[in-house]
Structure formats: structure tokens, C-alpha cells
Amino acid sequence: MSPEGTALVEARLEVAAPPVRAALRDAGVRASPTARNTVLAVDASDPGAADRVRGLAGPGRLLVLSTVPIPAGDTGWALLRAGASDVVVWAGAATAELVARRLRRWHSVDVLLDRPYVREFLVGDSPVWRAVLREAVEAARFTAAAVLITGESGTGKERLAQLIHDLDARPAKKKLVILDCSTIVPSLSGSEFFGHEKGAFTGASAPRTGAFELADGGTLFLDEVGELPVTLQAELLRVIQEGTFKRVGSNLWRKSSFRLICATNRDLAAGQAVGTFRPDFFHRISGCTLRLPSLRERLDDVIPLVEHFFKEAEKVPPRLSPAVRELLLQRAYPGNVRDLRALALRIIHRHLGGDEISLGDVPEAERPGPGVPAADTRLQGWVRDRLRRGATLADLTVGVEEEALRSALISADGDAGRAARTLGIPVPRAAGGVPAR
Numbered sequence: 262m263s264p265e266g267t268a269l270v271e272a273r274l275e276v277a278a279p280p281v282r283a284a285l286r287d288a289g290v291r292a293s294p295t296a297r298n299t300v301l302a303v304d305a306s307d308p309g310a311a312d313r314v315r316g317l318a319g320p321g322r323l324l325v326l327s328t329v330p331i332p333a334g335d336t337g338w339a340l341l342r343a344g345a346s347d348v349v350v351w352a353g354a355a356t357a358e359l360v361a362r363r364l365r366r367w368h369s370v371d372v373l374l375d376r377p378y379v380r381e382f383l384v385g386d387s388p389v390w391r392a393v394l395r396e397a398v399e400a401a402r403f404t405a406a407a408v409l410i411t412g413e414s415g416t417g418k419e420r421l422a423q424l425i426h427d428l429d430a431r432p433a434k435k436k437l438v439i440l441d442c443s444t445i446v447p448s449l450s451g452s453e454f455f456g457h458e459k460g461a462f463t464g465a466s467a468p469r470t471g472a473f474e475l476a477d478g479g480t481l482f483l484d485e486v487g488e489l490p491v492t493l494q495a496e497l498l499r500v501i502q503e504g505t506f507k508r509v510g511s512n513l514w515r516k517s518s519f520r521l522i523c524a525t526n527r528d529l530a531a532g533q534a535v536g537t538f539r540p541d542f543f544h545r546i547s548g549c550t551l552r553l554p555s556l557r558e559r560l561d562d563v564i565p566l567v568e569h570f571f572k573e574a575e576k577v578p579p580r581l582s583p584a585v586r587e588l589l590l591q592r593a594y595p596g597n598v599r600d601l602r603a604l605a606l607r608i609i610h611r612h613l614g615g616d617e618i619s620l621g622d623v624p625e626a627e628r629p630g631p632g633v634p635a636a637d638t639r640l641q642g643w644v645r646d647r648l649r650r651g652a653t654l655a656d657l658t659v660g661v662e663e664e665a666l667r668s669a670l671i672s673a674d675g676d677a678g679r680a681a682r683t684l685g686i687p688v689p690r691a692a693g694g695v696p697a698r
């Protein structure tokens with residue numbers, strides 16, 4: 262039986278067939294129109310199935326029950342791309358049990374994700390962030406898998422490693438041991454990882470416990486794993502696979518049982534292609550791979566993050582004025598959340614009280630110069646607004662083309678020929694004017 266047992270679990274049921282509904286009910290699934298997760302029955306071979314999935318995919322997860330076997334080819338994958346979390350073929354009561362188990366697992370993960378500790382520790386509600394956190398929480402709580410976290414600098418890899426360790430439900434779990442692979446001196450690496458005996462080499466005046474031994478019963482976090490030299494990767498294979506190792510200068514095999522978490526901002530696939538990263542090592546460290554999105558990919562989290570950092574710094578955090586909010590949303594953050602945090606702290610340190618951050622609280626170097634045209638800000642705001650409302654790139658392109666045509670026609674006093682020359686388009690197109698919005 263799964264750790265979640267057989268408790269009743271709620272789901273939004275988009276299932277018409279009475280026998281399927283009855284089987285789900287018998288398996289413990291209770292229909293609730295307000296539940297976060299959804300079960301949708303479709304005929305996977307129906308070309309409209311992906312559209313139905315797309316229409317229902319929301320912040321929760323969507324389990325697709327196909328009433329027919331999923332044809333080979335792209336059909337099943339298209340359902341996942343449209344937003345389904347999984348697709349299973351209906352085969353009676355056994356499938357109902359499987360669906361119930363899956364829903365219980367999702368519910369358990371959602372409960373963990375909603376814990377105040379988790380929400381405060383890794384702030385963010387954007388769909389892309391929630392999706393990666395869900396995977397992380399599931400791996401942490403319900404598996405012993407080695408986890409590989411990738412992502413640009415400052416995206417929260419180390420923080421996520423800490424969370425995975427914290428949520429790991431191993432009985433009598435011990436500590437998290439962190440080793441930064443970019444700072445390891447090659448000549449001392451054996452000792453760092455495996456420890457050494459007294460007298461093992463010149464200068465080994467006392468025995469030393471290595472990282473693998475220290476992590477026994479807990480978690481070993483290898484940060485910047487992409488920096489490990491290939492020879493060292495080979496040396497680590499055995500201990501990662503079997504948990505056995507020898508201290509330097511000893512013939513005694515020791516055992517250590519730990520969860521391995523690795524992080525890197527390097528492209529390890531590219532490393533394998535050029536021979537700087539061993540494929541066998543990669544496979545052993547990547548039981549579960551989590552790619553943390555950059556801040557650019559989750560702009561909706563910028564303001565909640567800033568508010569969180571303000572709250573950490575001040576008992577009564579000040580509000581953001583619209584202009585400062587806009588500035589924060591516009592700026593680039595090459596160092597991701599680390600950069601954003603540093604900026605938020607610089608702003609709050611300048612703030613002298615009052616319930617709103619004033620323009621003067623923004624450090625001078627961060628203020629927009631006269632060269633930054635307001636139109637850029639408006640364009641960005643417009644793009645973000647439209648994206649939030651579900652516009653596609655094609656919609657945005659049409660909107661921009663219309664605006665360009667309108668502006669060119671105004672500048673050319675309505676002369677379509679001149680407007681066409683300015684824009685580099687055929688005259689009839691400019692003469693067609695801008696469709697009314």
C-alpha cells in the first residue's frame with residue numbers, strides 16, 4: 262500500500278460515464294467541483310482531446326483517463342504538452358485504484374507545498390516554479406533518489422537542496438553535509454571526500470573524517486558538481502553506487518548511507534559530449550533532475566519575492582509604489598534571485614520609514630536614466646499584461662504590427678505611400694489601414 266493509505270481524496274471529475282464514476286467512487290475518489298486536481302476522461306485518439314486538456318489545465322494537476330488505448334506516435338505526448346500531468350488507459354477497477362493512489366500522492370505533495378515553512382523558504386507561485394517545487398517535494402518525501410539540480414547562478418539551488426533534506430522523511434535522519442566542488446584542491450580531494458588515517462601522507466598528523474562518512478544517515482550536497490575533474494568522478498562512482506569507501510591510508514571498507522544531491526549551473530550534457538563529464542557518473546547522480554527556472558522565466562514571482570525580502574528586513578514592511586514596482590519588473594537580473602534580494606535590501610536600507618517605498622529609496626545607480634524611453638516601459642507592461650491574459654506570440658506580433666502601422670500613418674499625415682516606405686511594406690498593405698480594435 263502507498264504511504265498515503267486509502268483515505269478519501271477529492272478531485273474535480275470531468276467524467277461522464279456512470280460506471281467510471283462509480284468505480285472511482287469505490288476506489289475512494291470523491292467528486293468536488295472545487296478540488297485542485299482534475300480527472301478528465303477523453304478518447305485519446307480524438308483529435309480534439311488535446312484542446313479539452315488545454316481548456317481545463319489550471320494551477321492544479323490533470324489526470325487524463327483515456328477510454329481507448331493510446332495510439333503509438335505523438336497523441337499521448339500531445340496531451341502532456343497540452344497540460345496533462347499523466348495519461349492512463351481506463352481498464353476498470355484496477356485503473357480506478359491507480360487513479361486514487363495518484364490523486365492521494367498529489368494531495369500529500371500539495372499539503373507539503375502549502376506549509377508556511379515551505380512557502381516562506383522558497384517563495385514563488387508562478388506555475389513554472391510550482392511545477393518544479395512539486396517535483397522536488399515529491400522526490401524528497403517519497404523517494405530516496407539522487408537529485409540533480411541545475412539552473413543559473415542564484416536561482417535557489419542550494420536552498421532547494423536544504424528543503425529536500427528537510428522534507429526527507431527518513432527515520433532518525435542525520436545532517437546535511439555541503440561540499441563545494443569548485444573549491445576542492447585536487448591533491449587533497451581524496452581526503453576531503455573519503456577522509457584519511459593518521460600518517461596517510463605527509464602532514465596527515467591526525468585522522469580525518471571525510472564528507473561521505475560525515476553524511477552517513479543524512480544528505481550529501483555536492484555543489485558545483487560540474488567542476489569535478491573527470492578522474493575524481495571515476496573515483497566517486499563506487500561510493501555513490503554502493504555506499505562503500507576506504508579512507509586514504511586504510512584498507513578497511515566502510516559503509517555510508519546517504520541521499521545525494523548535486524547542483525550545477527553547467528550544461529552537463531555538453532560536458533559529456535566533450536568528455537569533461539562522465540556519462541556513468543551523470544546517470545548515478547541524476548535519479549531525479551530538477552531544472553530551476555531563471556527569474557526571467559518567472560517574472561510573476563519578482564514582486565512577491567521583493568515583498569518577502571522586505572518582510573525579512575522590517576517588522577512592518579513598506580508597500581511598493583507603482584513606479585518602483587515597474588522598475589523592479591523591468592530590470593534584468595543576471596544573478597537571478599540573489600541579485601533581486603541584494604537590490605531589495607539596498608532599497609529597504611535606504612528607506613527611512615513611512616508605509617510606502619519612495620522613488621528616492623531606489624539607489625541612484627538603479628534609477629532609469631533619461632535615455633530610457635517611457636514607451637519601452639509601456640511596451641513591456643503591455644506585453645506582460647497580454648501574456649498574463651493568455652496571448653500567444655502571434656497575438657502580440659499582430660498587436661505590434663497594428664501599432665507600428667498606426668504610428669507610421671499618423672507621422673505621414675495619413676499618406677499610405679510614405680507610411681509604407683517608412684515601414685518597408687507594400688503600399689496596399691499600409692493603405693489597408695489599421696483594423697478597428
Ligand SMILES: Nc1ncnc2c1ncn2[C@@H]1O[C@H](COP(=O)(O)OP(=O)(O)OP(=O)(O)O)[C@@H](O)[C@H]1O
Nearest residue numbers: 382383384413414415416417418419420526598599
Ligand atoms: N525562491 C526563493 N525564495 C527566497 N529566497 C530565495 C529563493 N531563491 C533564492 N533565494 C535566495 O537567493 C540567494 C541565492 O540562492 P542560492 O544560493 O540557493 O542559489 P544558487 O542557485 O545555489 O546559486 P549559485 O549557483 O550561485 O550557488 C540566497 O540568498 C537565497 O536565500
